[in-house]
Amino acid sequence: MNWKKVSLLTILGMLITLMIIGTLLDLRISKPSSNIDFPPGQPTSKVSTGQTVENPENIILFLVDGMGFGHLSLALLTQQSENSSSVWQEFQIKGWHDARSVYGPLTDSETSATAMATGNSTNFGHIGMDQEGKPIQTLMELASEEGNATGIVTDSYIWDGTPAAFIAHTTNEDDARDILTQISNSQLDLIFGELEDLGEDDIPEKEESLEILKKRFQLLDHSLNLSSSSKGSSPVAAIFEEDEIQDIESSPNLKRMTEVALEYMTAQERPFVLLVESEEMDAASHENDSDRVLRGLAAIQEALAVVLAYAKKQGNTLVLFTADHETGGLTAQSDYDHYPQMQIRWSTKEHTASVVPLFADGPGAKYFANVHRNREIGSLMKELILLEVPNSKLDEEKK
Numbered sequence: 001m002n003w004k005k006v007s008l009l010t011i012l013g014m015l016i017t018l019m020i021i022g023t024l025l026d027l028r029i030s031k032p033s034s035n036i037d038f039p040p041g042q043p044t045s046k047v048s049t050g051q052t053v054e055n056p057e058n059i060i061l062f063l064v065d066g067m068g069f070g071h072l073s074l075a076l077l078t079q080q081s082e083n084s085s086s087v088w089q090e091f092q093i094k095g096w097h098d099a100r101s102v103y104g105p106l107t108d109s110e111t112s113a114t115a116m117a118t119g120n121s122t123n124f125g126h127i128g129m130d131q132e133g134k135p136i137q138t139l140m141e142l143a144s145e146e147g148n149a150t151g152i153v154t155d156s157y158i159w160d161g162t163p164a165a166f167i168a169h170t171t172n173e174d175d176a177r178d179i180l181t182q183i184s185n186s187q188l189d190l191i192f193g194e195l196e197d198l199g200e201d202d203i204p205e206k207e208e209s210l211e212i213l214k215k216r217f218q219l220l221d222h223s224l225n226l227s228s229s230s231k232g233s234s235p236v237a238a239i240f241e242e243d244e245i246q247d248i249e250s251s252p253n254l255k256r257m258t259e260v261a262l263e264y265m266t267a268q269e270r271p272f273v274l275l276v277e278s279e280e281m282d283a284a285s286h287e288n289d290s291d292r293v294l295r296g297l298a299a300i301q302e303a304l305a306v307v308l309a310y311a312k313k314q315g316n317t318l319v320l321f322t323a324d325h326e327t328g329g330l331t332a333q334s335d336y337d338h339y340p341q342m343q344i345r346w347s348t349k350e351h352t353a354s355v356v357p358l359f360a361d362g363p364g365a366k367y368f369a370n371v372h373r374n375r376e377i378g379s380l381m382k383e384l385i386l387l388e389v390p391n392s393k394l395d396e397e398k399k
């Protein structure tokens with residue numbers, strides 16, 4: 001026997017086996033580049049007084065956690081039938097923003113939501129707090145102070161970082177009891193969402209959570225039927241179980257909650273600020289769960305269609321669509337072997353430093369065309385709430 005030949009054959013055999021396994025498992029190595037310097041910079045967009053002032057009566061912020069341009073590409077390519085318009089095309093202003101935090105190009109949800117809720121960049125894990133840990137007035141707090149009705153709709157749990165950043169102040173994102181208490185002590189008029197991990201660590205049991213919320217809110221049942229009294233002035237909450245709000249098939253879903261929230265807001269007969277948040281893209285993208293991303297996108301588009309139809313009918317409502325950051329490094333791709341079918345590719349299970357979509361429609365939309373950073377979205381919305389000039393004619397009379 002020629003042992004040299006045998007060992008060579010063995011090595012060759014092993015290499016071929018590894019290549020076959022690699023092909024079967026579709027392993028690909030994504031290599032990062034060398035480090036790239038990251039310049040800070042502090043641009044700020046403002047409502048310009050030199051041009052005709054556009055002042056919306058109502059603001060609806062549709063915020064999708066974890067949604068980047070890859071997710072958007074997928075939505076455009078898969079969720080719309082040929083030659084038909086999509087909800088995304090209805091926006092007058094289509095742009096992007098850079099969702100960085102004070103640390104650099106990456107952000108977490110709490111930090112980015114706080115930037116959009118307050119107009120200030122802050123540290124990781126800070127909810128409605130500045131870098132020093134001092135509370136900053138949030139969009140909802142300002143709106144209430146100015147006589148607006150305010151509401152939060154989320155398909156996640158109500159004390160989650162993103163919704164919490166619009167109404168609470170803490171550096172401890174895990175203290176659910178504190179956040180729920182702050183929500184209950186706020187001037188918020190409506191909150192729809194889930195509770196999760198009940199009874200764990202600082203998270204109160206369901207009964208205690210509901211008791212806290214009942215101090216301010218009238219609890220709606222799962223049918224979400226607004227009684228005549230709740231359509232009046234009493235604040236309402238609808239609380240669901242963990243993961244009860246899923247895709248379009250689930251009852252309730254984001255679309256239904258959004259419809260009811262808009263019905264409630266309209267009945268208030270005063271200006272309103274409504275946050276509609278979807279956590280689905282972030283949750284699915286952290287798992288690199290492509291099917292869940294597709295189902296989530298369908299649910300998001302249905303809810304967004306409701307918002308846009310409402311705003312078009314009302315004519316006085318600014319709609320903003322954006323994300324807090326991208327998750328997963330999702331790419332929609334189609335390779336020659338499988339053309340014209342598409343595949344989803346992922347580059348990470350974490351947040352990425354990608355810029356994210358920022359779309360605006362309705363009165364005031366033009367101010368969002370030149371936004372660079374997430375915090376500018378917050379400061380612009382706050383400015384619009386404080387603007388008392390409904391149109392340029394009144395602006396002239398004031399002078």
Ligand SMILES: [Zn+2]
Nearest residue numbers: 109282327351
């Ligand atoms: Zn995330």
